[in-house]
Amino acid sequence: MQSLGYTSVPPLLKYLRYAEQLGIAIEPALATVGLQAQQLSDNSLRLPGEAHERLLDYLCEQTGDPLFGLNSARFVLPNSWNVLGYITMTCATLGDAMSRIMPFEKLVGDMGISRAELLDGQVHLIWNCRHQRPPIRRHMVENILASWLLYGQWIADAHLRPTAIWFEHSLPVGADQAQYENFFRSPVLFNQAYSAVVIPQQYMHLPLRQADAQLLRTLEEHALDLMTSLSDTPLPQQVKNVLRQLIKEGLPRKEQVAEQLAMSARSLQRQLQQAGSGYQQILDDLRQEMAEHYLLHSELPIHNISHYLGFTEQRSFHRTFKNRTGMTPGELRKSKMPSAK
Numbered sequence: 001m002q003s004l005g006y007t008s009v010p011p012l013l014k015y016l017r018y019a020e021q022l023g024i025a026i027e028p029a030l031a032t033v034g035l036q037a038q039q040l041s042d043n044s045l046r047l048p049g050e051a052h053e054r055l056l057d058y059l060c061e062q063t064g065d066p067l068f069g070l071n072s073a074r075f076v077l078p079n080s081w082n083v084l085g086y087i088t089m090t091c092a093t094l095g096d097a098m099s100r101i102m103p104f105e106k107l108v109g110d111m112g113i114s115r116a117e118l119l120d121g122q123v124h125l126i127w128n129c130r131h132q133r134p135p136i137r138r139h140m141v142e143n144i145l146a147s148w149l150l151y152g153q154w155i156a157d158a159h160l161r162p163t164a165i166w167f168e169h170s171l172p173v174g175a176d177q178a179q180y181e182n183f184f185r186s187p188v189l190f191n192q193a194y195s196a197v198v199i200p201q202q203y204m205h206l207p208l209r210q211a212d213a214q215l216l217r218t219l220e221e222h223a224l225d226l227m228t229s230l231s232d233t234p235l236p237q238q239v240k241n242v243l244r245q246l247i248k249e250g251l252p253r254k255e256q257v258a259e260q261l262a263m264s265a266r267s268l269q270r271q272l273q274q275a276g277s278g279y280q281q282i283l284d285d286l287r288q289e290m291a292e293h294y295l296l297h298s299e300l301p302i303h304n305i306s307h308y309l310g311f312t313e314q315r316s317f318h319r320t321f322k323n324r325t326g327m328t329p330g331e332l333r334k335s336k337m338p339s340a341k
Contacts, residue, residue: 005110005130007052009035009045010082014143016040018072019059032058043082049111053136060139066174069139070183073146080147082107083223089155090216095204095297097155098125103244104223106230111140118296118336122163123204126196138169141195148197149184157209161185162199166192204297220245228261235261236277239268243286251310254279288324291317295333302329 020026030036033051060068078085084104088097101114112129127144131137145165153160165188171177180188227233227241242260246252257279258268272278287309294305306317306329321329 005049006046007049007109007111008043008047008082008107009040010043010080010085011108011111012047012052012055013040013077014072014075014080014147015055015059015068017075018068019063022063022065024059024062029055029058029062043079046109049109049131052109052111052140053131053133056136056139060135066172067142067179069141069143070146070180073143073150076147076151078151080151083219083226084108085151087216087219087223088151089208089210090212090219091208092211092213093204093208094152094156094206097152097208098123098204099293099297100220103241104227106233107223107226112144118201121201122198123201124166124194124196124198126194128194134169138167138172141167141169145195145197146183155208155210156203156206158206160199160203160206162197163187164189164198166194166196166198168192168195205299235268235271235275236282239272239279239282240286243283244290247286247290247308247310252283284320288321291321291329292325292332295329296336302333305329 016026016029019029027037030040033047033055035047035051039045056069065071078089081088084100084107087100087104091097091100098116102116105114111131112127115126115128117124117126125148127141127148129137129141129144131140145167149160149162149165162184164186165180165184167188167190169190171180171190177188224241224245228238233241238261239257242257243252246256246260254268255265258265261268263271269279272282291305291309294300294308295302300308302317303314306314309317311317311320318328321327321332325332327335
């Protein structure tokens with residue numbers, strides 16, 4: 001049987017707050033997953049994924065709400081995502097905030113994997129849930145997508161209207177299409193290829209109301225420390241997390257990364273080889289990932305992106321980028337622009 005990974009306390013709080021509003025006693029609910037009320041403030045506590053499922057099962061049965069996952073998203077707060085919530089809150093733009101979800105989502109748990117795709121001028125923020133039981137999976141997916149939207153509206157201080165909401169599941173029995181569309185204020189499509197919030201690309205440039213570059217840097221450093229402390233985080237991912245932070249100060253050296261991970265450079269190289277990876281490969285992949293993000297989700301001049309990623313010459317950046325993608329940075333940026341009408 002496939003393991004369901006783990007979850008942390010913060011994402012469970014939305015369920016508990018909503019259930020409490022409906023008059024459900026919290027102590028018996030917590031008992032189903034072996035928790036006590038005083039443990040709800042321990043964001044470092046890790047619970048097996050099975051506990052997440054048991055709690056959802058219990059609360060859905062007790063409330064009788066067929067849209068329990070969706071409705072509990074109304075109780076989303078910055079701490080619903082551990083330190084990741086505060087990181088996104090202090091970013092400069094909505095696009096910057098979205099770019100932080102994937103690197104740090106394991107701090108919340110490994111209930112699923114996020115990714116963003118740009119298609120025809122629309123950003124698809126996708127969440128692939130690792131839980132397979134249909135009722136549980138549906139509640140979790142609906143909760144995550146609704147939470148993203150409501151939280152995005154709050155940090156941007158704007159009424160964001162999605163182009164559409166996509167769900168991979170069917171419209172559930174006992175629910176009405178209008179309930180979903182009233183909630184999201186946008187078209188909701190079921191039986192899609194994946195579950196996603198679809199928003200216009202221009203939303204990526206919306207400024208956030210509590211942007212704070214200095215606090216963001218402090219929070220990211222703390223998050224990276226937490227990431228490296230997760231026992232199940234593979235070493236290549238740990239290296240990538242450290243590089244993401246160090247690259248802001250210039251092109252990192254292997255010795256710097258090894259020092260951050262409390263090992264020698266030789267030990268780092270050996271363990272990466274055992275994991276089927278290598279320092280230079282991870283660095284190159286990260287620079288490519290960051291280059292594509294800035295080209296697609298920012299208006300930074302290409303020479304600034306080149307310099308930020310540690311290329312001493314713009315020609316070298318162009319050559320490296322083209323070798324990997326078959327097009328120049330300028331061509332990639334132009335190919336993803338919405339067509340003029």
